[in-house]
């Protein structure tokens with residue numbers, strides 16, 4: 085039997101210090117790549133971890149070495165009470181970094197509270213700079229709201245502000261340079277993410293997918309991409325900038341250059357499942373034990389076992405999608 089280590093260390097000696105917490109499976113958008121099956125049943129409120137339950141789990145997992153938390157969803161800003169929850173989370177001893185991934189629709193209304201709650205770093209998903217196309221991709225006429233949210237976040241001093249763009253062939257790949265050029269004018273970190281074939285039953289995955297190498301080629305033909313030296317806390321993004329740009333351009337390549345070897349993440353889904361890998365359907369229930377009286381010690385062991393069950397790498401390819409049960413909207417990206 086494998087003995088459990090005090091910290092979250094997996095069998096490949098990766099130290100997991102980063103927890104992504106999905107606080108809801110609900111979203112105010114219906115992005116074509118995220119939940120194309122619009123009939124996915126929603127979790128009932130009772131099936132979603134309460135804020136109290138998440139905070140109890142945080143008290144258990146921080147001593148196991150988690151120092152970084154990112155809140156995600158669904159759309160985290162649609163859950164009631166999210167700002168109060170963030171304020172309680174951000175002050176937990178031992179957490180060095182609490183951040184948020186959002187589609188930005190409610191950003192403007194909530195930025196003041198988010199800042200007061202202690203968040204300084206934002207990831208905003210924005211797949212088109214064209215309001216009509218934005219609506220085609222997301223199902224909502226919301227571009228202006230997101231844009232104003234970004235502007236306000238910048239004025240309020242959030243830093244960095246990362247703009248995440250999932251690149252899809254024939255959908256938004258013609259905007260590649262428009263996004264890249266934003267970095268001349270704004271200090272945003274524009275990050276191009278490879279499309280992942282998740283949770284979709286369609287056969288067009290292979291068609292939509294564009295590898296980072298191709299994107300870099302197209303951008304380099306316009307202006308030279310200058311590598312930015314990696315910092316100790318950098319995630320999987322390869323970072324570049326243009327000469328004289330204010331912002332950065334990043335590439336996240338889960339398909340063509342997966343970063344599994346250095347993956348330090350564990351995920352907690354809205355329904356209380358621990359998910360060691362975004363791209364594997366393996367999940368370990370922690371909500372059941374939590375609600376049936378498990379001690380802190382027992383819950384800590386569940387975290388450790390989840391860490392130990394992390395696979396060496398994912399096996400997802402554009403030709404082999406993950407299948408329907410793993411809707412990204414319920415895992416949190």
Ligand code: SAM
Nearest residue numbers: 118157158159185186187209279280412416417
């Ligand atoms: N609602 C929030 C948002 O929009 O950022 C958080 C949840 S969303 C699932 C997290 C991230 O996953 C977003 O940046 C989204 O673009 C990305 N994502 C979702 N499905 C994806 C896919 N099939 N391939 C690549 N990225 C995807």
